[in-house]
Amino acid sequence: MSGYVRRLAERAREAASIVARLDGAVRRQLIERMADTLSQRRAEVLAANSEDMERGRASGLADAVLDRLKLDDARIDAMAQGLRDVAAQPDPLGRVTRRDVRPNGVVVERQRIPLGLVAMIYEARPNVTADAAALCLKAGNAVLLRGGSEARASNAAIAACLHVALRAEGLPEAAVSPVADPAREHVLELLQLTDLVDLAIPRGGESLIRFVAEHARVPVIKHYKGVxxxxxxxxxxxxxxxxxxxxxxxxxxxxxxxxxxxxxxxxxxxxxxxxxxxxxxxxxxxxxxxxxxxxxxxxxxxxxxxxxxxxxxxxxxxxxxxxxxxxxxxxxxxxxxxxxxxxxxxxxxxxxxxxxxxxxxxxxxxxxxxxNDGGQLGLGAEIGISTTRLHAYGPMGAESLTIERFVVRGEGQVRHAESRG
Amino acid sequence: MSGYVRRLAERAREAASIVARLDGAVRRQLIERMADTLSQRRAEVLAANSEDMERGRASGLADAVLDRLKLDDARIDAMAQGLRDVAAQPDPLGRVTRRDVRPNGVVVERQRIPLGLVAMIYEARPNVTADAAALCLKAGNAVLLRGGSEARASNAAIAACLHVALRAEGLPEAAVSPVADPAREHVLELLQLTDLVDLAIPRGGESLIRFVAEHARVPVIKHYKGVxxxxxxxxxxxxxxxxxxxxxxxxxxxxxxxxxxxxxxxxxxxxxxxxxxxxxxxxxxxxxxxxxxxxxxxxxxxxxxxxxxxxxxxxxxxxxxxxxxxxxxxxxxxxxxxxxxxxxxxxxxxxxxxxxxxxxxxxxxxxxxxxNDGGQLGLGAEIGISTTRLHAYGPMGAESLTIERFVVRGEGQVRHAESRG
Structure with a gap:
């Protein structure tokens, strides 16, 4: 363990505590700005993608993989539109989702808060970089992004656009933290960071997902396949x-x-x-x-x-x-x-x-x-599809990146009468 | 691995598919019957508990542990009342929790279904045997119960009461499956059964919980401590x-x-x-x-x-x-x-x-x-308190033992127009 990923995750976690406190309007504006930046800086992204495509062809990547890897103007437009769709979704945070008054007068509310730090481990499609970042930020989380090495230039160029938007809003770049170093040991290290990473989501081929599921000590939500x-x-x-x-x-x-x-x-x-x-x-x-x-x-x-x-x-x-x-x-x-x-x-x-x-x-x-797709079912986009019967089941949108906690409001109620002075 | 726990889990999983299909009224009646049986057969339970207490005193268990272990008429009444409270809770299953009509006319509903098979790993307090079984059944799940060896006679006597109620309703005893053999290797085996166990919930001292968290390949929800x-x-x-x-x-x-x-x-x-x-x-x-x-x-x-x-x-x-x-x-x-x-x-x-x-x-x-307790906050009882920021956060009642899935209703809608004949 080099400690490289731990340091990255520590900074991302600090950023998460800042993102968690942002108003919904600020999170929305941030994601819209990311869409704008991606659209405006498309030349850089397309140039980086050409580099990945050339390297991919030279190394003999399958046509299906090259197709998933390839970006063009239409795909960048779709990626930016995906971000705008996520931005426009209702804010998953803060509002009271349920309310119950107990016989003693104590009011029990439920309220959604962010998970904290999400680690995305994925292959090929560069649009996952933008989608995952937008969904995590929409839900008040920071994100660690570990994309496939075949898309590394594209992912870096997209992340650079997202960072421009974060800086413009006065927010730490670490809220969207690419794991730039491609060494596989970093994935292993990341999957052990139970004190920093709240959830890992693997997305890609079955072998990647099995690797993550087998080595993770942090919680994992996944699906192996769709039969x-x-x-x-x-x-x-x-x-x-x-x-x-x-x-x-x-x-x-x-x-x-x-x-x-x-x-x-x-x-x-x-x-x-x-x-x-x-x-x-x-x-x-x-x-x-x-x-x-x-x-x-x-x-x-x-x-x-x-x-x-x-x-x-x-x-x-x-x-x-x-x-x-x-x-x-x-x-x-x-x-x-x-x-x-x-x-x-x-x-x-x-x-x-x-x-x-x-x-x-x-x-x-x-x-x-x-x-069965987050966009089609009204979630704006999806960070993955879960067939793990826990936390989320089916396509996961921004709400799946939050958790419901209890807020209890009283007027001095105690459980044992003899506690009163 | 002896395979003992795998065979137990396979039978429990079959029972789970039967329990999952029961009407809410049947699940309610079953849990009420469990409360009645526990109340009627209290002599057997108290006798078994005396045996555990004697062995506990002889082996020098701490007073605090003996106090948690001890049953008397009042505690059995409280246990039976706990089951009745769980029975009386609203059915967490089946009803449509959300509904959304998409622009193409497709209706997207969310609906709660059971997790499947829950494994409870706990220490000392025998009432957990009854509470956990009732909450799991209320939510349409089967349960594997691995209680502490210090309470083995009490837990077996309580499970026997629950089995009487299951039989009376024509249901398989395996829906509530105690792991009777106390060997520690069985816990290890249980924690590897990713194809059979949907969730493990450890409850007890921090060392038990760390043991489960460190060795589990199945998902775990837990809390280490409450500061x-x-x-x-x-x-x-x-x-x-x-x-x-x-x-x-x-x-x-x-x-x-x-x-x-x-x-x-x-x-x-x-x-x-x-x-x-x-x-x-x-x-x-x-x-x-x-x-x-x-x-x-x-x-x-x-x-x-x-x-x-x-x-x-x-x-x-x-x-x-x-x-x-x-x-x-x-x-x-x-x-x-x-x-x-x-x-x-x-x-x-x-x-x-x-x-x-x-x-x-x-x-x-x-x-x-x-x-901060399931009963106090209106959940009827609790199967544990989660400080894992995933799936459930805070006290977990029956609803926390379910998951929301998607049900989509259409009139032949397709995603690509060219698919039409």
Missing amino acids: CHLYVDASADIAQALDLLIDGKASRPGVCNALETLLVHRDVAPGFLRRAVERLTQRGVEVRGCARTRAIVPHVAVATDDDYAAEYLDFILAVRVVDDLDAALAHIARFGSDHTEVIATQDAAAADAFVRGTCSSAVMVNASSRF | CHLYVDASADIAQALDLLIDGKASRPGVCNALETLLVHRDVAPGFLRRAVERLTQRGVEVRGCARTRAIVPHVAVATDDDYAAEYLDFILAVRVVDDLDAALAHIARFGSDHTEVIATQDAAAADAFVRGTCSSAVMVNASSRF
Whole structure:
């Protein structure tokens, strides 16, 4: 342990105590200023990104990684707009969320306060640098940012813009603290700082997340993967179900809220599967099915248990015909990842049974799995999606970076009468 | 690893999926029945407790431990009443806690669901067995109970009563699963079961809690200690402040919400401290003060930084005279444990500044620190107090054993228009 990260975290923690005391209006203005700065200084950011892209191509990064890494004017505009959306969100801090008067007259209030110092450990996409900083600041926290080495120039250029905005508001740059030194030992050191770091959020591939989960002594919120299911019920509107299937599988297969498995009620399987396979094939999706699926659409490949457990992140779909809703729920309980499950049904009782029967972080009734996203669900942006059934479950916005505490107001009440003078 | 605890946890996890689906009315009736059974079978429980007490005395347990261990009719009545209070709490599950309609017409709801399987690791007080089981079941969870070996007969007798009630409701006993084998390796094994245990809550002495925190791979919510402060502001009602001091320090010094340090504004220090020391001395409290304290009440002992950091859990109080509210907050930031802080003041601005200036889990304005307790704050009972700034902060009732997930209802909405057929 070099102590480099501890010193960084100590300064960030001091900054956190300043950020925690800022008015909501000041935090909002700060994040808007960050958006402006990012927009105005885009030339520097794009130049830094070109450097990362060149190095990435030279070192043979996969096309998908290069695509996530790449910035252009449109992506910088989107990043700035993301910051403005976060700025415009209601202030998650300060207001009384509940109030209860006890029989002795004591008033018990709940109030949200910041977590303190959040550590973000992530790969590839440089927009996470801006999103994570904005969400943490919106919630009154400071943030340690440990991005991937493949994006280091882009991340540094974005952080420099954020620092300009912090300085302009008279605030310490340490409120947004990049871990600039790329040595892996720094991540390990960071994950041991239980006296300074309140929460670590890993975001990226499963191996990164497992590394963080295995080595952390600080609390971690994470999701490993999204094995998302669409169950087409006997009462489904077939045209609607087909749209949900194509949107879920083919609109962007590389993301965690994309569908990986289709479950179809046997009563509608023949009609549905023929049309589904036709449209999936048009969109370049390979289908792998169970025996009953292949009895209907014989040319598709065989699906094994490994397929049902897989997060393909690709143009591949596993399919299974099920006897009923309970069988669909049993499949999800066995193979699911607590991420996102969808039911297509026109039967309110079936919808209720499906919602009650799964404990995933997001359950969709007649809506695309691709809506499991902080922006889409109204959180402004997201710092990650949690499938850890603790603190936050599903997409995490600014409110997920706060905690509710107790404020108790009395007029001298004591618990034991004999304490009175 | 013997696998003993894994098999226990697997059965408890199966039971959890049954408990999670019970109606609120059934969970309520189950807990009421537990209270009845405990009350009816008290002879067995008292006999088991006598056995623990005899063994405890023979092995030289401290009087304070024996006192926590001891059961009598009044304590069994209190335990049964605690269960009835938990049963009568509003159902934390199922209802829609928030609702938002997105511009595309999709309805985003939040809904509380159980955590799953909670592991309780605790010492001495046998009532924790009943309280923890009731709170977990109220919130639709199963629970693993690992009590201290000094209370093993009492805990087994109480668990037997709970099992009678579970059987009477046609539910699996495994919903309340005691870890009967006292070997310490079982705790270690339990703390590694990341695929089965959603949350571990240690409750007891600091060494137990540190052991759990250091060895756990499952999420842990805990508090190490309560170094609770009373700040007597310049504008305090002196008689009220004296009552808060005596209640906080002397009514039950061995608990975590007892006061450990008194901070007094210099303007009121002379008058307040003379009266305070007189009343504290009458109650058998030893006072240790800073130089300015000793200039006012010269016969008190010297307080060092070790005193300000101490959780005495005894009839001892550390005292410091401070220049103003900011100095009080700085002291709390340096020595506090995020547990409970109290201000005595008649000045609303000072109260607000104090509440804003501390991030402890409970802040009291003109109310005793001893109110930081789930029962006192309206939660029915508590499974523990969290000073982990994640998930729950302060006393944890049934709601803290649930998590809010997303339920999204649409009419076939997709994210990308080109997904439509």
